[in-house]
Amino acid sequence: MKEARRILLLGGTGRLGMAIARHIRLAANASIDACGSARETGPSSARPAPALFAPSRIALALDTRIPLEAAERWIETWKPEVIVNCIAASDVDRCEHEPLEAIRINTDLPGALAKAARRANVHLVHFSTDFVFDGELRRPYREDDPAAPLSVYGESKLHGEKAIASENPSHWIFRISWLYGGRERNLAATLLDPANAGRTIALSVDRIGVPNPVQLLAREIVHAIGYVHGPLQPADGVYHLSCRGQASWHEFGREFVAQAIDAGCLAPGNAPRIEAIHEQTMERPARRPPWSVLDASRYETTFERPLPDWRAAITLALQRAE
Numbered sequence: 574m575k576e577a578r579r580i581l582l583l584g585g586t587g588r589l590g591m592a593i594a595r596h597i598r599l600a601a602n603a604s605i606d607a608c609g610s611a612r613e614t615g616p617s618s619a620r621p622a623p624a625l626f627a628p629s630r631i632a633l634a635l636d637t638r639i640p641l642e643a644a645e646r647w648i649e650t651w652k653p654e655v656i657v658n659c660i661a662a663s664d665v666d667r668c669e670h671e672p673l674e675a676i677r678i679n680t681d682l683p684g685a686l687a688k689a690a691r692r693a694n695v696h697l698v699h700f701s702t703d704f705v706f707d708g709e710l711r712r713p714y715r716e717d718d719p720a721a722p723l724s725v726y727g728e729s730k731l732h733g734e735k736a737i738a739s740e741n742p743s744h745w746i747f748r749i750s751w752l753y754g755g756r757e758r759n760l761a762a763t764l765l766d767p768a769n770a771g772r773t774i775a776l777s778v779d780r781i782g783v784p785n786p787v788q789l790l791a792r793e794i795v796h797a798i799g800y801v802h803g804p805l806q807p808a809d810g811v812y813h814l815s816c817r818g819q820a821s822w823h824e825f826g827r828e829f830v831a832q833a834i835d836a837g838c839l840a841p842g843n844a845p846r847i848e849a850i851h852e853q854t855m856e857r858p859a860r861r862p863p864w865s866v867l868d869a870s871r872y873e874t875t876f877e878r879p880l881p882d883w884r885a886a887i888t889l890a891l892q893r894a895e
């Protein structure tokens with residue numbers, strides 16, 4: 574029998590990282606393979622559930638001045654077949670004030686991971702963002718549309734993509750957008766929090782994108798990992814991974830609360846009031862793209878995974894509400 578796939582998850586305490594860890598553990602406990610809907614020719618069908626290593630920030634002891642040394646040490650320690658990098662400087666406004674930290678974490682670290690991964694024949698899964706675009710296109714962005722970030726965060730993430738591509742290990746970069754779901758630090762958790770009962774929560778009507786539950790993205794990543802180093806492994810490069818459709822944050826908030834009430838996850842009396850605001854008039858350190866819908870058809874076709882509309886995907890966040 575083949576050995577279990579060894580997955581090193583970096584940033585497992587973050588929003589997406591936590592969901593991926595949980596999904597891998599669920600798959601392991603349920604004794605299902607990491608490919609989810611395994612096909613006859615599916616690469617992981619003959620392998621036991623993956624072994625997950627999700628070291629804490631302290632265990633990683635990342636010295637961002639010498640990220641290559643750190644990346645090589647991690648590979649030596651955990652001997653992964655796949656690295657899933659969820660480490661990010663993701664506070665968009667903070668990145669404006671701390672550009673060097675943004676570059677170290679969002680550009681230099683992915684570049685170092687890519688170099689170390691190539692040398693050790695490890696597959697690298699990395700995440701980028703809709704914020705690499707300026708939001709002027711007004712049709713869903715494809716992978717090869719020109720990037721023009723408006724913020725330090727977007728710029729540092731775009732350079733992270735380029736750093737990986739130039740090292741060219743076996744890799745996928747998933748550009749994702751608007752995460753929600755999980756226990757904390759996200760809009761869904763705020764909307765479900767009984768402490769916010771009756772309070773007014775202001776959400777923008779003038780920024781359009783696609784909200785994605787971390788549970789859906791985690792499921793897709795675990796599925797994708799099943800292909801690694803197999804005969805059907807999809808081509809390296811950038812893939813947009815995002816639900817279908819489009820929404821403003823205000824539209825999302827109202828729909829989420831309505832579905833949470835219908836599903837019995839939120840008592841009507843505990844629902845917050847959702848107010849519309851115009852974000853473009855707000856003074857914020859970082860500029861955001863006003864329209865950043867991602868076209869995920871390349872992902873859907875290549876990985877053979879149809880993605881749901883953002884409204885339908887809300888169910889996943891509510892099922893997982895704990």
Ligand SMILES: NC(=O)c1ccc[n+]([C@@H]2O[C@H](COP(=O)([O-])OP(=O)(O)OC[C@H]3O[C@@H](n4cnc5c(N)ncnc54)[C@H](OP(=O)(O)O)[C@@H]3O)[C@@H](O)[C@H]2O)c1
Nearest residue numbers: 584586587588589630635660661663700702749750751752
């Ligand atoms: N959130 C969104 O809406 C969104 C949208 C589009 C794309 N993305 C991308 O999706 C990916 C995941 O984002 P996320 O929202 O899940 O991020 P997040 O919640 O901010 O998590 C970031 C992770 O990175 C870790 N980290 C940060 N600096 C570190 C350091 N110096 N050493 C070690 N670990 C460090 C954090 O550890 P601690 O917990 O210890 O701080 C945490 O585990 C990122 O690549 C992000 O750019 C996010």
